[in-house]
Amino acid sequence: MxxxxxxxxxxxxxxxxxxxxxxxxxxxxxxxxxxxxxxxxxxxxxxxxxxxxxxxxxxxxxxxxxxxxxxxxxxxxxxxxxxxxxxxxxxxxxxxxxxxxxxxxxxxxxxxxxxxxxxxxxxxISTRSFEPLDAPPQRTDTKLHVLYLGNLGESQGLESVILASTRVSESVQVRIVGTGTAEERLRRYAESVDAKIEFQVPVRGDAVRDHYLWADTCVVSLRSDWASFNHTVPSKIYELLALGQHITGIVTGEAAQIITDAASGDIVDHDPEHIADLWRRLSMDRQNLQVGETGRDWVFEKASxxxxxxxxxxxxxxxx
Structure with a gap:
């Protein structure tokens, strides 16, 4: 709270x-x-x-x-x-x-x-000015890059993401970009569980796209103990679909259904072990990260x- x-x-x-x-x-x-x-x-x-x-x-x-x-x-x-x-x-x-x-x-x-x-x-999202991502830069490490970019508030329940990162730190790097009312608490929590989280300040424009180019999968998260979130769809989902990013969807209800219908990611609950297992599988088989243009097509058809x-x-x- x-x-x-x-x-x-x-x-x-x-x-x-x-x-x-x-x-x-x-x-x-x-x-x-x-x-x-x-x-x-x-x-x-x-x-x-x-x-x-x-x-x-x-x-x-x-x-x-x-x-x-x-x-x-x-x-x-x-x-x-x-x-x-x-x-x-x-x-x-x-x-x-x-x-x-x-x-x-x-x-x-x-x-x-x-x-x-x-x-x-x-x-x-606006499909009129939509620009797909460029080819990602040459990788300098073999870790799975996990990005959360957005508000650091009470609604997201990002403690699960932070704790999950400690289970797979040898093969996964988690980056959290943003600010919000829970930022200080999340930083302290990451330190308390010895999570090697890379916290960064909010950015705009091309710097946002640089983070997306770094990422292998992007987290969209809503806490599971608020019933109203079964009927909440973060607008970030539409942006990630249009960009062809793989989504780690820690969501339920309509948000989870959209990611599933667009075949653009994996749905997981807030159990840190389950999140870590998903990232471990993605790290071992990167073919599962390739979502193609299905998400983009879905957005152009239903979310323009x-x-x-x-x-x-x-x-x-x-x-x-």
Whole structure:
């Protein structure tokens, strides 16, 4: 769990960001429709208020499985406050003209809980500007290169990855690139278990591609003890599919199904022994790392942002 100070700080920052949105939204003139994109919950409440003031339809875009994550993460310390927040979020979802989700499973949960108009528009990547990776550079070692590139938070459960690396340190090198609320704790944990993890700071642009060229397999991980993650698909999956990277998928539900359907990696649970066994097999038989263009083809067919954008525009036009 996060330290209370970090939880409080994040909540306060989200509330401040939401408060700053309100005057900006109200000064823009009367819109045709109000869209509230929700990774941060205050955005939903601000969107609801603005839509009510202007008497315009509200689209609530749920990019995470709220309010289920409130319960799973135990981000609120009092049970009564958790119940109230859950009710408040669901009530706005029920009153919205449309709730847009990024996964089919979460759409089904909302529908079963009384949200009448739910549409699914999945995440994706831009295929218009897509550039495949160059040929990887000449290898200078024989170890399997494992890369995790992304947020170092509570949601990923990366302790399993760190502990797994200690089981196969003679044949596997793990690199973790990123930052987040759990970074310091993960670094201390790696030191405590004597894991030879290579931690690196976040990067952008060509430096990201350099990390991908280094990697033999890329980790996508969501902790398994939060039920809402059965209906969560990290957007990183679409990027890795398009690049033709082999994925070590430490995920369940829809995320695991996408990796399997695209034939672009292996699914494993959070047991460090099982993760280590997978990496050991991949290291011994590198043919299993060759996923070809199946993932790229899957993305172009089902996760092109250009196609998804057209679908979203059509949805908005139907409302207004």
């Amino acid at each position: 996060k330290k209370p100070s970090r939880i409080t700080g994040k909540i306060l920052k989200n509330l401040l960001d939401g408060a700053l949105m309100l005057p900006t939204a109200l000064l823009q003139g009367r819109p045709d429709v109000v869209i509230a994109t929700v990774p941060a919950l205050p955005t939903m409440f601000i969107g609801f208020f603005v839509a009510s003031i202007f008497r315009r339809p509200l689209i609530v875009e749920m990019r995470d499985a709220w309010p289920d994550l409130i319960t799973d993460s135990r981000v609120l310390r009092w049970k009564w406050l958790t119940k109230f927040a859950h009710w408040a979020v669901r009530e706005i979802q029920r009153r919205a003209a449309i709730v847009v989700t990024v996964t089919d499973g979460f759409a089904e949960i909302l529908t079963s809980d009384g949200v009448s108009t739910v549409k699914t528009i999945h995440n994706g 942002l250009e196609k998804l954008g057209e679908k979203y525009v059509a949805l908005i036009r139907n409302i207004i």
